Amino acid sequence: MSEQVTLSFLIGLAVGLSGWASFVYNYITGNPKIDCKIINIIVGQMNNPELSKKPLTSFMTYLYLVNKRKNTIHILDYEMEAEKKGEFQRLFRVYGTSN
Secondary structure (H helix, E strand, O other): OHHHHHHHHHHHHHHHHHHHHHHHHHHHHHOOOEEEEEEEEEEEEEEOOOOOOOEEEEEEEEEEEEEOOOOOOOHHHOOOEEEEOOEEEEOOOOOOOOO
16 A cells, blocks of 8 residues: 555656646746847948937847747847947837938
């Protein structure tokens, strides 16, 4: 009888631990692991039409993103920051051009 109890306990323990192991694995792999390569950066500068003394600078980037995990990602889910004078500043997106 004690062998049956021990075997039942071990089977239950294995099933329970496999459930928790699956939960932990899904939690860890649910976060994206991004590998980004910057292929090209084009920097443009022009005078601000509203404040002619202050220039505007644009960064046009060509990025190559690879997700090393199974979940899906999209480039618009992320924001880009650039370091200027020791401080990171968020860059804004431009979705098109207008005249």
